[in-house]
Amino acid sequence: MKFLRSFAARPEFGALVLLPIAFLSASLMSPFFFVGENLANGFVQYTELGLLALGLTFVIISGHIDLSVASILALSGVALGRSLQAGWPVEVAVLLTLAVGLSCGLVNAILVTRTGLTSLIVTLGTFALFGGIAQGLVGYSSIGELPESFVGVDRLLFVGIPLPIWIFAVCAIAAAVLLHGSVAGRKMVLTGMNAEAARYAEINTARVEYWVFALSGLMAGLAAVLLVSRSGVVVYNLASGYELTAITIVVVGGASIYGGSGSILGTVSALVLIATLQRGMSLAGIAAPLQLVVIGVLLIGSIAGQSIFRIVRTRVNSSRKSGSIPIDA
Amino acid sequence: MIRRIRPITVILTASLVAAILLIAIFVPTVFSGQNLANLALASSITMIAATGQTLVLMSRNLDLSQGAMVMLVALSTGMIHGATGAPIALLLPFAILLGALLGAVNGFIVAYLAVPSIIATLGTAGVFRGIGFFVADGSQVSRNDLPVDLIEFAKLQVLSVPAPFYLAILIAAAFVIISRSTVPGRTLVAVGYNEPAARLRGIATKPVIVSAFVLSGVLCGAAALLFAGIFGNVNPSDATGLELQTIAAAIIGGTSIAGGKGNFIGTALGALLLALILNVLRISDIDPLWQLAIQGLVILVAATIAHRSSGMRGRVKKEMVSL
Numbered sequence A: 001m002k003f004l005r006s007f008a009a010r011p012e013f014g015a016l017v018l019l020p021i022a023f024l025s026a027s028l029m030s031p032f033f034f035v036g037e038n039l040a041n042g043f044v045q046y047t048e049l050g051l052l053a054l055g056l057t058f059v060i061i062s063g064h065i066d067l068s069v070a071s072i073l074a075l076s077g078v079a080l081g082r083s084l085q086a087g088w089p090v091e092v093a094v095l096l097t098l099a100v101g102l103s104c105g106l107v108n109a110i111l112v113t114r115t116g117l118t119s120l121i122v123t124l125g126t127f128a129l130f131g132g133i134a135q136g137l138v139g140y141s142s143i144g145e146l147p148e149s150f151v152g153v154d155r156l157l158f159v160g161i162p163l164p165i166w167i168f169a170v171c172a173i174a175a176a177v178l179l180h181g182s183v184a185g186r187k188m189v190l191t192g193m194n195a196e197a198a199r200y201a202e203i204n205t206a207r208v209e210y211w212v213f214a215l216s217g218l219m220a221g222l223a224a225v226l227l228v229s230r231s232g233v234v235v236y237n238l239a240s241g242y243e244l245t246a247i248t249i250v251v252v253g254g255a256s257i258y259g260g261s262g263s264i265l266g267t268v269s270a271l272v273l274i275a276t277l278q279r280g281m282s283l284a285g286i287a288a289p290l291q292l293v294v295i296g297v298l299l300i301g302s303i304a305g306q307s308i309f310r311i312v313r314t315r316v317n318s319s320r321k322s323g324s325i326p327i328d329a
Numbered sequence B: 001m002i003r004r005i006r007p008i009t010v011i012l013t014a015s016l017v018a019a020i021l022l023i024a025i026f027v028p029t030v031f032s033g034q035n036l037a038n039l040a041l042a043s044s045i046t047m048i049a050a051t052g053q054t055l056v057l058m059s060r061n062l063d064l065s066q067g068a069m070v071m072l073v074a075l076s077t078g079m080i081h082g083a084t085g086a087p088i089a090l091l092l093p094f095a096i097l098l099g100a101l102l103g104a105v106n107g108f109i110v111a112y113l114a115v116p117s118i119i120a121t122l123g124t125a126g127v128f129r130g131i132g133f134f135v136a137d138g139s140q141v142s143r144n145d146l147p148v149d150l151i152e153f154a155k156l157q158v159l160s161v162p163a164p165f166y167l168a169i170l171i172a173a174a175f176v177i178i179s180r181s182t183v184p185g186r187t188l189v190a191v192g193y194n195e196p197a198a199r200l201r202g203i204a205t206k207p208v209i210v211s212a213f214v215l216s217g218v219l220c221g222a223a224a225l226l227f228a229g230i231f232g233n234v235n236p237s238d239a240t241g242l243e244l245q246t247i248a249a250a251i252i253g254g255t256s257i258a259g260g261k262g263n264f265i266g267t268a269l270g271a272l273l274l275a276l277i278l279n280v281l282r283i284s285d286i287d288p289l290w291q292l293a294i295q296g297l298v299i300l301v302a303a304t305i306a307h308r309s310s311g312m313r314g315r316v317k318k319e320m321v322s323l
Helices: A002-010 A013-029 A038-046 A045-061 A070-086 A088-116 A119-138 A163-181 A183-193 A196-198 A206-232 A242-254 A262-281 A288-320 B005-025 B033-056 B065-085 B086-110 B116-138 B147-156 B163-181 B183-193 B194-198 B205-233 B244-253 B264-283 B287-308 B313-320
Strands: none
Touching: A038 A262, A038 B065, A045 A070, A045 A163, A045 A183, A045 A206, A045 A242, A070 A088, A070 A119, A070 A206, A070 A242, A088 A119, A088 A206, A088 B116, A088 B287, A119 A242, A119 A288, A119 B244, A163 A183, A163 A206, A183 A196, A183 A206, A196 A206, A196 B065, A206 B264, A242 A262, A262 A288, A262 B163, A288 B005, A288 B116, B005 B163, B033 B065, B033 B086, B033 B163, B033 B183, B033 B205, B033 B244, B033 B264, B065 B086, B065 B116, B065 B205, B086 B147, B086 B205, B147 B163, B147 B183, B147 B205, B147 B313, B163 B205, B163 B264, B183 B194, B183 B205, B194 B205, B244 B264, B244 B287
16 A cells, blocks of 8 residues: 555656556557557657657756757758768768757757756747758758668667667666666756755756756757658658657656656656557547647646646645645645 | 836837848848838737737746637638638627637636646647647638638728738737736736735736736737738648747847736837848848748847846746746
8 A cells, every 4th residue: 555655656657557548448449559560660650759758858857848859859850961961971970960969958058057048938949949940951852862871770670679669768778877876867856846955955056957958959869860760851840849749748757847856767658658649549540630639638637637636735735734834836 | 208118128129220220221122112011011910919928928927829829710710701701790709709718728727727838838739730730621721711801901001001010009009008007907917926925915816817818819819810811821830930929029028938027019129120030031032941040049139138138037047947
């Protein structure tokens, strides 16, 4: 009982409970869902979103938001496409892409720490700036005819599982170790809980901000490499709208939008949950626009759930300990 | 009266004048009569929606669903007229009410479900756009589906200034008066400035926040009619990123995202400045694809300048954690 209660209080609880339900209903809606090949093919498409969500988990846990992740992906993707087109070796082009992603993240970090603007306004601006630069560089045409040796990372199998899923798994494990098992991770959580208190505890919150935005940018760069390799083409609206789904994944995974709590396991389970839902809906013939509606409702619903849970818990706790003042959230 | 003119308004007017002088020297074609009329017409949609955004910002929230609301209202109004031929006398209240309803949904989620406005409106933007794609079902609203009155109104010019521009100015002026010297206006300022304090003073803060969102929806409804009239067709991916422009216009105009401080004259000037920048880009043959990047740059620069000049740095920093 005690174990159950402590499990229910963990951030990933909601996503983990919903997951089998979604799996079951997806299998019931379409007999094709649970076919092994379909399952792997389906989830390969979500590795890029998963990487964005991993980076965002750090940002959100430390009390910030990054609306620019999809734009960073687009800009890194354009850099990748252009450098491959110019005949650069694949390894150099990939390194450049990661560097572009990282630099975009650092730009966010510099703006957040130096101007004193909220990360919301900064990344709203860089969302337009990075996305706009990508758009201006590519134009209405697309960058195609990428080298054979680069295209099709999703067709490479390792122990029967596509390579992108392995890459995502490695990143997720590294992220979990960083967030839950390192001093740096604790500093991120503490900054998100209460930045002021963290500063008094001699945590360099500006450095934490550099770390989380840089990680988010780097993940977006890596996602760009996988997405371009998988689709074999760069267009100006590459990954547009991904930020909505990525943020949804992180908060459905139980990370508090106010910062200070969340887990990598939660983000990964929410990713699988949303992938399952979308794949299930697609296979059941539900149109893409309605899926957009479902994602939006899920995003709002999960946060509304969090706030209602918090309000109820505050009331219950305060009625238990008589004398404490109930805080009206 | 002089006392009430804010420093940011002076800075803004000065930079607008400087920009106009520079443009007059380097890109004189901007000031042909026809182009000025186009510029005024283009800015009127942003200006009306940005007035709504300013109200929401004053309540210490943000409305990222404006583009989707404008699209959904314009689309459904056009589809209803196309299917039934309903007269403008019915379509006008329909558009306003639909806008109010969409705004009320946002307001309810933010005020009563305690979801931060950025997340709530990011979500509803997806929902509204999804609904738009769904009801359009692959088709779009064309010129024939739109009421003639609407297209005529968009073309109408009084003293060679487009009629929609007068409407936008009128709306902005109305909100200047409302926010400065009426009880609801001052209540909104109080709630935005410090919500817990306003609550302790006996103000029911939740309905105030809902009304800010409802007004944003209503103004988006009005902007949607202009949108349909001016562009003559509507499809579900239209008006994407309008919210970026309205936020930019408001921030350039000195409205603080920390709440409690709105400047409707500034917002109108901000919308004009944005329209001017985009217009100059278009005329000087810069690919319109670069507009988005320029807007991003304008948002960042304007937000930084406004932030530095407002002397509210400590306050924003402190409240950053609560988004």
